[in-house]
Amino acid sequence: MRIALSTFKAVLDTVRITASRLPFGPDNGGFQKRRKMGLGKFITPADMLRFPVTTTTDVFNRIAGVTYELDDAGQRKFKIRGCDPAIFLNGANMSFMDGNDIDTWVRPSDIAGIEVYSETTMPAEFQVGLRGCGAIVIWTR
Secondary structure, eight states, X not given: OOOOOOOOOOOOOOOOOOXXXXXXXXXXXXXXXXXXXXXXXXXXXXXXXXXXXXXXXGGGGGSTTEEEEEOTTSOEEEEETTBOOEEEETTEEOTTOOHHHHHHHOOGGGEEEEEEEETTTOOGGGOBTTBTTEEEEEEEO
């Protein structure tokens, strides 16, 4: 018995891939839209000029309900009304960051906007499982 397999030449059209950049910065991330809705607390570059600070975490001393405390491991953890908020940097969830990390990664002069939300005013895009206490969102230039 003789078996032969015939070959077929595979022909595919050219595959073209196009991509666009993810939203970046406060405006592409919807900062102004959420600010106009009036939910949360917002800090703009103009606010940063009016109330100069030396470190990024100093900004949060002026926001009612936001504190940072030393935990048992010696990390400065943010609290919004007593519980741990989610932390976002340029739209990316960075909840592992503490106050020292934020001061290292973000200089006050690089801040393009800050949003702070309690659990009742937090937009869906900043809700993270098991962190229903609110969110701190930092946008840089």
